[in-house]
Amino acid sequence: MSDKVLLHTCCAPCATYVNEALEKEGWEVVNIFYNPNIHPFDEYVHRYETLVSYLEREGKVLNVPFPYNPLEYFSLITQPENRCSQCYFLRLQKVAQWGKERGFKFFTTTLTISPYQNLPAIWEVGKQIGEKWDIEFLVRDFREGFHQSVARSKNLKLYRQNYCGCIFSKYEGTKRRLEKRLTGLKFS
Numbered sequence: 001m002s003d004k005v006l007l008h009t010c011c012a013p014c015a016t017y018v019n020e021a022l023e024k025e026g027w028e029v030v031n032i033f034y035n036p037n038i039h040p041f042d043e044y045v046h047r048y049e050t051l052v053s054y055l056e057r058e059g060k061v062l063n064v065p066f067p068y069n070p071l072e073y074f075s076l077i078t079q080p081e082n083r084c085s086q087c088y089f090l091r092l093q094k095v096a097q098w099g100k101e102r103g104f105k106f107f108t109t110t111l112t113i114s115p116y117q118n119l120p121a122i123w124e125v126g127k128q129i130g131e132k133w134d135i136e137f138l139v140r141d142f143r144e145g146f147h148q149s150v151a152r153s154k155n156l157k158l159y160r161q162n163y164c165g166c167i168f169s170k171y172e173g174t175k176r177r178l179e180k181r182l183t184g185l186k187f188s
């Protein structure tokens with residue numbers, strides 16, 4: 001019988017490759033969605049619905065044990081420029097705690113498929129939380145599957161967002177796109 005791993009899952013496109021990669025390693029994968037960083041609420045719902053429908057197609061369920069409360073994210077962020085480690089900590093700690101209470105011995109995250117994320121920070125946070133809650137964090141680098149996940153999402157017509165999740169990342173992405181054409185508008 002294979003060991004179970006609790007997979008913190010951020011969205012359907014990332015879940016496609018990471019579920020398969022972990023299953024190839026021999027794990028039984030249990031997906032959990034906890035992402036209060038996603039803003040606004042309709043974006044959260046869109047990502048959630050896309051993920052549920054993808055996993056259902058694969059014969060899997062999505063665990064969503066916590067209600068959406070963006071204040072959990074906003075109250076934690078003291079310095080927007082250093083926000084990502086705090087964001088990783090918030091999400092992974094709650095997932096690890098939930099898993100520990102239900103007998104999981106291992107957890108990890110889909111976040112390490114993204115070339116836009118800070119992998120050393122994710123690994124560090126994951127290991128710290130793993131030690132604290134006595135549940136092992138699987139240190140993985142899934143970036144080699146990023147392009148495959150993009151192609152798979154296009155084939156399956158899955159919604160793919162163009163920003164990480166928080167209002168800051170939405171602003172930064174929009175700013176990058178607008179700066180090229182709105183030369184008269186000033187951005188901070």
Ligand code: SF4
Pocket residue numbers: 037038083084085087088164165166167168169
């Ligand atoms: S950019 Fe992404 S990882 Fe960083 S704080 Fe925003 S939602 Fe979290």
